[in-house]
Amino acid sequence: MGTLDKLRPVVDDTISASARARFRTDPIGGERYSRQTSIISSAYKRHGQILERALRERLSESEYFTVWHEPEFRVSDIADRAINGRNSDIPDGGLIELPYGDPARTIQVDSFVYDSRIKSLRAYEIKRGNGHFDAGKKRSILRDVLCTQSLLRSYGSATGLDISIAEARVICYFGVRALPPPLSLVAEDLDDHFVFSVKSHVERVNQYFQEQLYMLLEGINSQTQLDFDGLCATCPIKGRPQSVH
Structure with a gap:
């Protein structure tokens, strides 16, 4: 079993925990951007633990x-x-x-x-x-x-x-x-x-973590739309069609 195979469940659990985490909506960011910011901030911190684990797991394979x-x-x-x-x-x-x-x-x-x-x-x-x-x-x-x-x-x-x-x-x-x-x-x-080959194996774990994080963020984008109704009448984006990326 390779390093990524060992870490895949850890990454999956980390992403799931991020998806379930509660967050406070910022008055400026709104629900979508507040949640995205909270998730990304959490991901940076959680990735440190995954990085430690990935390095130990890879080195233990020698x-x-x-x-x-x-x-x-x-x-x-x-x-x-x-x-x-x-x-x-x-x-x-x-x-x-x-x-x-x-x-x-x-x-x-x-x-x-x-x-x-x-x-x-x-x-x-x-x-x-x-x-x-x-x-x-x-x-x-x-x-x-x-x-x-x-x-x-x-x-x-x-x-x-x-x-x-x-x-x-x-x-x-x-x-x-x-x-x-x-x-x-x-x-x-x-x-x-x-x-001993280390970096390429750790990078596979990093890439998988990034892919799962992006999927979570894209899911938020597809489920939450910006609310333009509260914008002032002179706002340059008022009345523009909403787009989901």
Whole structure:
């Protein structure tokens, strides 16, 4: 079963949930455009979760990879203080390695990938990467990535993994990087990074999600017509024939 086959039910459920979602009609947008805006806004957020799942599912199809995610990766106070004490512009946190365990706070790690070919353990935060982050958000992402990397070797060793490489990265799939390389990856980097075909399989999932979303929006267009009666007499579109696209 391919990546799209695994994700198709997830996409279908997501689209169905969007179709059922309640929304507030905006006085300017009216019912049709308010609903469309609500659905599209929701789709952007829900697509982030689908993208995470698609990447994990595709990577798990490699015989060399062990893939999992951790919703509560423990970050110690020592790690936070060690990272905060360094220059915020440092490109890599590889020189700091600390013991994993003490939970001063937790963060979600979207994907761990252990590659048995080279004994690497890598941790990834996965973002759509289609919008710019402000300076504060970038600092927060950098802090989490470097903290994760400082604890990663200890975390993996505690699970019995033999690790030669331990790295944390953020994947900004659509190309707007939250951090500079090498700490961030975009879609075009993934095949070479993993030495495994990734992008084309994820793109099939993205295309299916887009197709289903468009069908939902077109269904709204066909069911809801603009109400021109409330427009003022001087409005340039008053009296024009209504069209449904």
